Amino acid sequence: MAGLTINNVTKKFQAFEALKDVSIDVREGEFLAVLGPSGCGKTTMLRIIAGFEQVSEGEISIGGKVVSSPKLNVAPENRRIGIVFQNYALWPHMSVAENIGYSLKIAKTPAAERENRVAEALKLVDMEGYADRAPANLSGGQRQRVALARCLVATPELVLFDEPLANLDVHLRASMEDEFADFHKRTGTTIVYITHDQSEAMALADRIAVMDQGRLVQLDTPHKLYHEPATPMVASFISQGMVLPVEVSGSGVDGTCTATLFGQPITLRCRPSDAQKGAAQACCRSEMVRIVGPNDPGFDGKIIRVVYQGGLARIEFAPDAAPDLTVHFVQPDPVTLEPDQPARLAFAGGWLIPRQDEQ
Missing domain, CATH: 3.40.50.300 (P-loop containing nucleotide triphosphate hydrolases)
Structure with missing residues (x-):
């Protein structure tokens, strides 16, 4: 060899x-x-x-x-x-x-x-x-x-x-x-x-x-x-990751930073050098999405598509704050969500994609 x-x-x-x-x-x-x-x-x-x-x-x-x-x-x-x-x-x-x-x-x-x-x-x-x-x-x-x-x-x-x-x-x-x-x-x-x-x-x-x-x-x-995808292309290509706009507000500890996503405060994993204030992009995975109550931290929107895949359904969701973007996640049986149904979601975390001018 x-x-x-x-x-x-x-x-x-x-x-x-x-x-x-x-x-x-x-x-x-x-x-x-x-x-x-x-x-x-x-x-x-x-x-x-x-x-x-x-x-x-x-x-x-x-x-x-x-x-x-x-x-x-x-x-x-x-x-x-x-x-x-x-x-x-x-x-x-x-x-x-x-x-x-x-x-x-x-x-x-x-x-x-x-x-x-x-x-x-x-x-x-x-x-x-x-x-x-x-x-x-x-x-x-x-x-x-x-x-x-x-x-x-x-x-x-x-x-x-x-x-x-x-x-x-x-x-x-x-x-x-x-x-x-x-x-x-x-x-x-x-x-x-x-x-x-x-x-x-x-x-x-x-x-x-x-x-x-x-x-x-x-x-x-x-x-x-x-x-830890290095670019938006890798983030979206690997396992259909969601590339979403965030506003970084400050650095945290242990490789994290604070940000807002569709108005929701969120803690993202990041490289220490990337925790700079301002507009950026985050990779969020479907397993980090959860449905929350009307008074819980999160963001509102509506269900736009439900695709049943046997034992679970892929749910596509349009946030009110950015209706042209799509958030997707899965719901296992019994599938209770339907198109045009309003809902409130929250992300449990994500990864701050390195800014491309720093690559």
Whole structure:
């Protein structure tokens, strides 16, 4: 296994910058997810790491060796990288074993060694009894495991996953998430996992790199991304956080500050350097919303939408103080709230998003 260093990488396609000055240091044995909306630069990042594209500026190093720069681009087959694609890319006319061992055959690996390595790869993905099967006779999850075994048989130093669960149904996705987590635990392989699905990233990754418009906007653990988003984009993108206007009135103690939100006094968690008086934005999560009585601290408004989701409902609420904004929360069964119903809510807390001019 090997670490990966992305150092001030920019990728231009004529006048368009697909990546803009991105730097990420992936430790040996780390599981890094690269997450972001469509068009954020995830696929370009994968193609540059794999060697399918050359950087315009900066460097890519694998195991301390530079493999890409404006003057150098090591061929993909010489990078010791394995790639697992979302469409499996299995040869339909070959058996499982033949698919897995094809790269070894091309490399003229002796037959006995090839068979042993194919058997080891099948064991790693719990597919020992499927060597003679045709891909057409496998489920989607089994095909994905064969694609992973084909990647592992070449003993890569780094494994790239290109949205590998995008073509699977919800049940199979959950099962394959467990498979990938177990695989990483068993092998300690360095993994870069490209995805637009934040639930996959949050469940699997040691750290997550959030991309937006070609830039790296935050690189942190799943827990910190959720509780301490660095920008409004991260706050709203991760688990549908609410980005709401606040007026900071002063600093508190132990990393908190006082503020008002829709007229409600509120204590927010914050970095000490951000507790400056004035207008700012806060990230508030739905679990911090509660319904309060008419005389309790809070803010008034009305219910605008109730979406039943089985066992609970997502409630959308327009505050009287800012009717163009939406606050959302959940109510478990029995769901008693209805559209156009007035209500009074309160936030139990939130996170003061760092001011962008301080980033």
